[in-house]
Amino acid sequence: MSDLRAELTEILDEAEWEWLIPHVQRDAVILVALELNLVDVGVAIASDNIPSVEQWIDQQLIAKPTIVQVGEWNGERTKRFNTLIVQPYVLAQEIVAA
Template identity: 60%
Template sequence: MSDVKAQLTEQLAEIEWSDLIPHAQRDAVIVVNEELSIVDVGVAIANDNVALVQQWIAQKLIHKPSFDELSDWNSQPDKKFSTLIVQPFVLVCAA
């Protein structure tokens, strides 16, 4: 396992939506589809693997939260997400 992957794996946390709201307000949240490993996405972003990240965006496997998602999550502030910070982004996947 690469050092970056090991480090990101250790930083993986489960966090409630209420704690993620400030990151959403600064447009830093990226939603990771459950088909992908949030750690693998984090590694790709940390390593600036533009081609792979663009592929996931095109396949709609990673995206910025939609208005509907934000509305839904704001009505459930205790909803939990697997979360990984890869500056300046916060990657989330529904837990």
């Protein structure tokens, strides 16, 4: 498991909203709440940790982007996200300006 965590940590990256649009169009983007660690979520999804993933979904801590969010971000295409690819998904977490 630590190898998976190390691998995912290594591919953690930043992306602008515009770069995520094609993945949203193919329904592959999962938004991760700020209170969760993006790598922890990636490890849970990659290792089929169903209880954790279901709990996060139930608590609305991970979800597909809403039409409202997509509309807002389409007007702000340079908005940045931390991203992690866990095939076939792209996990994205908003970077909030300080």
